Amino acid sequence: MTEEIAIEFANVTKRYGSAVAVDAITLSIAKGELVTFLGPSGCGKTTSLRLIAGLELPTSGVVQIAGRDVSQRAASERNVGMVFQSYALFPHMNVLENVSYGPMIRGVAKAKARAHAYEILEQIGLKGLDMRLPSELSGGQQQRVAVARAIVQQPDVLLFDEPLSNVDAKLRRKVRGEIRELQKRFGLTAVYVTHDQEEALAVSDRIVVMQAGRIAQIGTPRDLYERPASSFVADFIGDANLISGQVTAGRFRAADLDVPLAGPDGAAQISLRPERIILSAGEGAPSGRVRSCTYLGSHWEYEIETGFAELLASRPMSEAPIAPGTAVTLTIPETAPIRVTDI
Amino acid sequence: MTPEELRDSRAARERLSWLVLLALAVLVLPWHQSLPAESAPIIPSALGLAAEGRGWLWPVVLALPLLVWASFKGAGGRLFLGVALAAFAVLLVQGFTVGLRGPAFDWLTILFPVAGQGQTGLGWGGFASGIALLGLIAHALALRGFCRGDRFSASAVVFIVALLGLFVFYPILRLALAAFVGPDGEVALGPFLTRLFAPEIWRLDCLTGGRRCGVVINSLVLGLLAATICTALGLALALIVARTSFRFKQTLRALSILPIITPPFVVGVAIIVLFGRTGLITGWGAEIFDIRPTRWVYGLSGILMAQVLAFTPITFLVLLGTVEAINPTLEEASQTLGAGPVKTFFKVTWPLLRPGLAAAFLLAFIESLADFGNPIVLGGGYEVLSTRIFFAVVGARYDLGNAATLAMILLTLTLVAFWLQQRWLGRKSYVTVTGKSDAGLASTLPFGLKGVAWAAVIPFVAFTIGVYAVVLLGGFVHDIGRWDLTPTFAHLRTAFDFEVNASGLQLYGSAWNSMQTTLLVSAIAAPLTTLIGIMTAWLVARQDFAGRNAFEFGTMLSFAIPGTVVGVSYVAAFNVPPVDITGTAAILVICFVFRNMPVGMRAGLAAFAQIDRSMEEASQTMGAGGAATLRRVVLPLVKPAVFTALVYSFVTAMTAVSAVIFLVSARHNMATAYIMGRVEAGEYALAITYSTVLMIVMIICIVLIQLMVGARRLGRRREFQGQKAPAE
Structure with missing residues (x-):
């Protein structure tokens, strides 16, 4: 194999009593890759991250990091760096002590550990703040200290547990860019957990969409958006209109909707992205009626009543709005419908 | 070295230390406290005793080579854990079956004639082998993923469970058993029922007029x-x-x-x-x-x-x-x-x-x-x-x-x-407070209610003031009972007279002996109580291990056991082999530690609820094991709880009476037992004087503890927490 595998899950299950948090997951993450675990709360994404960190041990299955089986190893005996949601900076230690804590614990001489910590702090843009206590730093600075602390020991893998949830909405775009840039600069393998699909699309090489302890789909951001495998993935990443109908001889039909669709005949479900639906006033097929038209700044959003479903459609600001109550004809490009499995 | 290799070498070193301790315990250290003179063996270790005919000790001795062999087959394997558990079980069984007056079963005497002579309580060797075996059990469990694989936490769980078992639940079991023991030493339901339904326990005569009611009533x-x-x-x-x-x-x-x-x-x-x-x-x-x-x-x-x-x-x-x-x-x-x-x-x-x-x-x-x-x-x-x-x-x-x-x-x-x-x-x-200020x-x-409240409180406050006035005054006047308020230090001198002369400090007062014991025992017990209490709280709050709920329930239960019951149960359990420690100062310390541990635990639990758990997890992902995390991250953050636990356990040890009154001996007398003696003798002034001195000593000690524990950077922590709050 050309690319080295950094992390491998083989049939990993984690149970808490009778509740299954992670259900027989198999997955491998290449070295230098940033992979995001994405899903609604309770889907097992954080548990999966903690299984890599060693903060949870699997009930069954094998976790490998850098080619070694670490399934029953304590967190302290793995080489991972983790950035916590709350940052988890030690409030009684200053920035330098926080960053040099790991090397010191692992037996590096104090002076050497501090020198190394200085170096990282400088690279990460925290020079001059080394004697401050965490309580004397801004939220953004605290987050950088948390990152510095996690990468100072050159971990086999860098873990992020919803690192942006404590950052102002305005700053998120900037901070996630920094994280991505840093990960690439240091050539780190990173695993990132979030419930925010936009964040996941923006930072990841690959995304693992999780649902009820299982993997719903793995793929690049573009794969997932453009070719979702299931109605769950289609709906969770971006907005999707899910339409049920029948396929006969390569065409999908539901009421007056009739579009080409590959695959076997029989009952089927398709996903249709709102921005792929073109609206024009007047009667036609498939037909619909505008129920509402909402101004959202960047685009118009329509709710359309049709014979087969209630559709969400979004149109650019450059088009003139269509008043509610107007009968419309829908134009659906041939590539727009994506066949998805139910759930 | 990679972290994995480092871990393996550390684990091997720890395993080796436990095995060395076990070797010392069974090969060198005297197994029993002291043996009857006629049968004193040349080598008092388990090996020596086993060789001289005390064959029931062979399994304990043979556990050592077996464990060494099993550790080569993999210390994380089932074999190693199995051998360690079996050895520990044998240790317990031999201790309980062969008592002071011989074995519980006759066939043992046929198998090993020496068993008829009986054996005394465990000595250094016996205790050390128990500790080593528990350490090895915890070690093997951690390698199998117990406590998320953290060996320190696994050891802490195993040892605390063993200690609670030995010093809380075992005495209660012995006590329950003692209730069934008849006058001739037989265990039967009859004597228990006779005692349970004795009229002096339940009778209701006082209601119908006439004689006294039963004690339960x-x-x-x-x-x-x-x-x-x-x-x-x-x-x-x-x-x-x-x-x-x-x-x-x-x-x-x-x-x-x-x-x-x-x-x-x-x-x-x-x-x-x-x-x-x-x-x-x-x-x-x-x-x-x-x-x-x-x-x-x-x-x-x-x-x-x-x-x-x-x-x-x-x-x-x-x-x-x-x-x-x-x-x-x-x-x-x-x-x-x-x-x-x-x-x-x-x-x-x-x-x-x-x-x-x-x-x-x-x-x-x-x-x-x-x-x-x-x-x-x-x-x-x-x-x-x-x-x-x-x-x-x-x-x-x-x-x-x-x-x-x-x-x-x-x-x-x-x-x-x-x-x-x-x-x-x-x-x-x-509870209607949600944390957000309303x-x-x-x-x-x-x-009207205010009037009722004051009417109840004023006599109570007056009464309290009266009582404490008597206490404060009584020690320093001639005879408070007869309202003879001539100031005098006579009572103080009877209790705490001393002299500094050519041969140094001479203590003449009758109370010095018990005062010294009390201070010593309390000073030893307080940090141990705090340590075990806070450790237990940490395990309950932060560790994830099989049986955690039962563990928590057990520790809380020990809090509800009345001191008198603890005292009798210690008498029932620790007067006889295998753990024969009555009359020592150790039993006093142990009694206080396990009586007061739940308070340290509660203080710890309250403190841990305030601290973000991910700080400890961060420490772990950076390579710190349980011990280092506890020392460098947890303890600095829970200093107030440490202080509370220290003060409470110290003060309680100084003033406790109900359990300790059963355990004091002529050599190790405690202040409270001494005071009780004075009260019984009607020497009220002396009792009051001693109590006043005790209270002053306690206040001084509390201040000293506060200075020692310190409050460095605690103010900042509050600020930090305040900052974190809106993030959620």
Whole structure:
């Protein structure tokens, strides 16, 4: 194999009593890759991250990091760096002590550990703040200290547990860019957990969409958006209109909707992205009626009543709005419908 | 070295140390405490003893080579764990089957004739091998993923479980067993039933007039009365502090710690001095109102007075918490809906108070049942369970079976009350504070209620002041009982006379011996109690291991066991092999550590609830094991809890009496036992003097502990937490 595998899950299950948090997951993450675990709360994404960190041990299955089986190893005996949601900076230690804590614990001489910590702090843009206590730093600075602390020991893998949830909405775009840039600069393998699909699309090489302890789909951001495998993935990443109908001889039909669709005949479900639906006033097929038209700044959003479903459609600001109550004809490009499995 | 290699070498080193300890324990260290002289072996270790015919020790000795062999096959394997567990089981079985007077089963004597001579309690070798085997068991468990693979935490769990088992549950089991042992040493249901249904326990004659009631009835009557009065007074005090503009609230709060540092007996003595037949107030009553002096204070009324004084502060603190936790907006809502202050109090405030009242009542009830100091001083002919147990063990008619039966009854009563209390607190608590501060001011008490509250509180406060005035004054005047207020240091000199001369410091006072023991034992017990308490809290709050809930329940249960029961159970368990430690100072320390550990644990649990768990996880992902995380991250953050636990365990060790009274010996006498002796001899002034000195020493020690633990950077932490709050 050309690319080295950094992390491998083989049939990993984690149970808490009778509740299954992670259900027989198999997955491998290449070295230098940033992979995001994405899903609604309770889907097992954080548990999966903690299984890599060693903060949870699997009930069954094998976790490998850098080619070694670490399934029953304590967190302290793995080489991972983790950035916590709350940052988890030690409030009684200053920035330098926080960053040099790991090397010191692992037996590096104090002076050497501090020198190394200085170096990282400088690279990460925290020079001059080394004697401050965490309580004397801004939220953004605290987050950088948390990152510095996690990468100072050159971990086999860098873990992020919803690192942006404590950052102002305005700053998120900037901070996630920094994280991505840093990960690439240091050539780190990173695993990132979030419930925010936009964040996941923006930072990841690959995304693992999780649902009820299982993997719903793995793929690049573009794969997932453009070719979702299931109605769950289609709906969770971006907005999707899910339409049920029948396929006969390569065409999908539901009421007056009739579009080409590959695959076997029989009952089927398709996903249709709102921005792929073109609206024009007047009667036609498939037909619909505008129920509402909402101004959202960047685009118009329509709710359309049709014979087969209630559709969400979004149109650019450059088009003139269509008043509610107007009968419309829908134009659906041939590539727009994506066949998805139910759930 | 990679972290993985580092881990493996560390693990191997730890395993080796445990094996070396085991080798020392079975090959070199003397296995028993001391053997009968005629059979003294050349080598007193397990190996030597086994070679001389004590063949039942062979399995323990052979565990060593087996474990070494198994560790080569993989210390994380089932084989290693199995051998270690089996060896530990053998250790226990041999200890319990071959006693002081020979084996429990005759076939053992046929197999090993020497077994007939019996064996004494375990010595250094026996204990060390137990410790080494437990260490190896924990080690093997951690390698198999127990406690998320952290070896330190796994060891902590295993050792704390073993300690609780040995020093809390094993004595109780021995005690329960003792209740079934008949006069000839046989174990049967008959003797137990006879003791359980003895008329002096249950009879109700006092209701029908005539003779006295049984001890259980006496205890229950006292407990219910004391709990009712304490709860009412506690509520009145709490309402005055929380709901009026009374100016000396802080003083009232501060006074509530007084009973904690008040040595036992002293309140009882002060009450005798005030209300006894020749007491001050009795005397005035006789002079002014011509009331004939009687001995009314000895008995239910006297005990009740003392207990109300001692336990009201406890109910006060519980109820103050409840009253302050009521969200003022609820009362404001009621008032905006048209209810007046009185209606609001009875329709809104009172129902919200009920769970707190129930908790306070049960707490006072438990305390009253467990109380030993007051009934022994003021009881007269009114016997309660705790005093009856004491006399059954210490009195002229030593009857452990009877004491054990009474202790089991007392234990059952307290556990039922404890269980009820947990149920109330668990399910029906209407704590309405959510952490976010709510606008609104607590409404003040309706006028009439305020009057009632004051009417209850004023006599109580006056009574408290009177009692403590007697205590403070009594030690330094000629004879407080006869109102002879000539200042004198005579009592102090009897107790604490000393001289500095050519041969150094000479201590002549009669109390020095017990004072030194008390300070020493308390000073050793306090840090150990704190350590075990905080460690246990940490394990319960932060570690994830099989059986955690049972572990937590067990530790909390140990809190509910009355001191008297603990005392008797230690007598029942530790007077005989395999763990024969009565008469040592160690048993005193152990007794305090496991009596007070739950308090350290509670302080720790409260502290851990305030600290973000991910800080410890961060420390772990950076390579720190459980021990390093505890030392570098956890302990600095829970300093206030450490302080609370240290102070409480120290003070309690200084003033405890109920358990320790069974365990003191001529060599190791404790201050409280000495004071009890003085009270029994009627030397009240001396008892009061000693108590005053104890209280002063305790206050000095509390200040010293505070200085030692320090409060560095704690202010900043609060700031940090405040900053984090909006993030969620």
